[in-house]
Amino acid sequence: MDIDDARLLTRRELLAHGFDDTEIRARRRRGELCSVRRGAYARPGVLPSRPEARHAVQVRAAVGQVSPDAVVSHLSAAVLHGLPVWGDPLRRVQLTRGRRSGARRTGDLHVHAAPLEPWETTSVDGVAVTSLPRTLADVGRHLGFEQAVVVADAALWRKLVTRAELDEALDAARGRPGVPAARRALAFARWGAESVGESRSRVAMLRAGLPEPVLQWVVRSATGVALGRADFGWPELRTFGEFDGREKYGRLVPTGRTAGDVVYAEKLREDAMRGEGLGAVRWSWADLDPFDATAARLRRTFRR
Incomplete structure (x- = not known):
């Protein structure tokens, strides 16, 4: 049995293939095996980090x-x-x-x-x-x-x-x-929150007493042209909100483009949406807990 090729090894399998507990312990001390749980092992390099x-x-x-x-x-x-x-x-x-x-x-x-x-x-x-x-x-x-x-x-x-x-x-x-x-x-729970950060933002808004937003709000021009989609929207209050997580920009980078290209495209999108007289508020992971300052920014931005 070649332990270098296995993802998950049980003690029973190792013993059946001629290893003994002394050798298992020695391999663990040398870092050749790590414990997944009691009686189950794997090579450190094959265990996921996420x-x-x-x-x-x-x-x-x-x-x-x-x-x-x-x-x-x-x-x-x-x-x-x-x-x-x-x-x-x-x-x-x-x-x-x-x-x-x-x-x-x-x-x-x-x-x-x-x-x-x-x-x-x-x-x-x-x-x-x-x-x-x-x-x-x-x-x-x-x-x-x-x-x-x-x-x-x-x-x-x-x-x-x-x-x-x-x-x-x-x-x-x-x-x-x-x-x-x-x-x-x-x-x-709702359809429309496409990340952990957006779901946590929804809960933070609820606890802050903010109006419930429209999720994945498509903003259109006066002639009906779609200008962009916002994570959160308050159409009657003429405001949209965006949660900025690192994974968002990584997910949006198409083949042949850079993160800088995506950020620039995001700016153009937001400028077009603001051009319709909308207020915008962005926040990140650091703004979720506590959410008080972000909630205050949203309230100041709401336009009745």
């Missing part, structure tokens, strides 16, 4: 070490469904067993015990996970409002789930702890 991707590796390592009836759930399921996670260190792999008792939690594993119907499970790359509606309901029940909105917004933006499916998942969870909180978070 938290969600790294957690996905940990999930796959855990699945082979727990009861076969356990289904990946909660934030771990959200990660396997490809959704972004904010505000959680992803220390524990989360799974659910379809029973009413027997939950347990360790330093790197949380096994929930809850009713789990057949239609509430699916498979992602061969791993059993809770369906996306069930996953979002569980995230809403167990996490804070802002964290749940981030995940649900992303699912709606990518059109992976419908509002009706979310309502059905919440109805199925009726009577379980945290359902009222989940209802509030999922009711606030």
